[in-house]
Amino acid sequence: MDKLMKYSDKHNVPLSLRASVDNNIMTNKSNILSQEKLIKAYQRMGFKISEELNNFESDPTAPFMIYNYN
DSSP, X not given: OXXXXXHXXXXXXXEEEEOOGGGXXXXXTTBOOXXXXXXXXXXXXXXXXXXXXXOOOXXXXXXXXXXXXX
């Protein structure tokens, strides 16, 4: 993620993701991460929750988040 964020900063390219605990490498069976903690982790990285429409077809209950979006 760090490399993507550095690239985004350098080239002013926005990143987006769906903060879903069901489809996240930051979680596994021995270390369950709650939805709230996952969102806060992304927010600490600089992502913000967006209300804008998106085309992600994953968990619709997970917020769409963006980074480096003007």
